[in-house]
Amino acid sequence: MGLTSTNPVFEGWRLLYKQTCKAFQTQSSLFPFCYCWESTAHSATMAKDMTLFWGSGSPPCWRVMIALEEKNLQGYNSKMLSFEKGEHKSKEVAAINPRGQLPAFKHGDVVLNESYGACIYLEEQFKSQGNKLAPDNKAESALMYQRMFEGLTLFQKLAQSLFYTRFVPENERHDSAQKRNTEELKAEVKLWEGYLQKTGPYLAGKSFTLADVIVFPVIAFLFRFGLNEEHFPKLAAYYNTVKDRPSIKNSWPPTWKDTPGQNALKDF
Numbered sequence: 001m002g003l004t005s006t007n008p009v010f011e012g013w014r015l016l017y018k019q020t021c022k023a024f025q026t027q028s029s030l031f032p033f034c035y036c037w038e039s040t041a042h043s044a045t046m047a048k049d050m051t052l053f054w055g056s057g058s059p060p061c062w063r064v065m066i067a068l069e070e071k072n073l074q075g076y077n078s079k080m081l082s083f084e085k086g087e088h089k090s091k092e093v094a095a096i097n098p099r100g101q102l103p104a105f106k107h108g109d110v111v112l113n114e115s116y117g118a119c120i121y122l123e124e125q126f127k128s129q130g131n132k133l134a135p136d137n138k139a140e141s142a143l144m145y146q147r148m149f150e151g152l153t154l155f156q157k158l159a160q161s162l163f164y165t166r167f168v169p170e171n172e173r174h175d176s177a178q179k180r181n182t183e184e185l186k187a188e189v190k191l192w193e194g195y196l197q198k199t200g201p202y203l204a205g206k207s208f209t210l211a212d213v214i215v216f217p218v219i220a221f222l223f224r225f226g227l228n229e230e231h232f233p234k235l236a237a238y239y240n241t242v243k244d245r246p247s248i249k250n251s252w253p254p255t256w257k258d259t260p261g262q263n264a265l266k267d268f
Ligand SMILES: N[C@@H](CCC(=O)N[C@@H](CS)C(=O)NCC(=O)O)C(=O)O
Pocket: 055, 058, 059, 060, 061, 088, 100, 101, 102, 103, 113, 114, 115, 116
């Protein structure tokens, strides 16, 4: 329930304030203040009935957090869980996500466990709140969806190469398979370098969209694992610009802040 539904005094003030904002819209520097005031009150109300269970450094979790920040939905119930301690297998996660995976996200009674679904849902439900993340233009929209879903392949190839020993039991491992996975990841990363060269500065062109919300955490993961900035200058420029965006800074994986990265990808 919103702040405005039953209280006539508040409703009167709200209408007056709205009209004042409208009047200021074109002529006054006070407008941004009015706008922020409204969207903050609104987002706090909307975000209170949202819950996110997440794990630090997980790209699927991080993208949902970025979407929440971009849509000005700070103030949701946020609970960081430890994969190492097996907290994602707890009953409270299973109640939302029977796979015992993170993210586990709930908005009121609506459950969204798929990170892509949660990001698209947030943009759809809060279209005019926070930053617009889906372009109206047909070609830009198509490119956004294309890059978003190609992000699945990038993440899959990353996981297959970097976590080969985690996913494949010892007696099933082959050096040739590990080598092939590494080559496939390298070719995939080159593809993304080319995309940015052709249609940057963002992943779907001139503006920050859901493609960036969704794929940036995967690109950040590559650099966390030592991707060489000199070999991939477009990806590096993209990474270094987008990482300073408020939504990214505010949701940066806490466990990355005080631990060094790794260098598995330094020879790429
Ligand atoms: N399809 C899910 C995948 C989520 C996912 O793979 N989460 C991983 C962390 S990155 C997880 O919870 N792994 C623990 C497990 O599977 O037990 C999404 O994109 O939201």
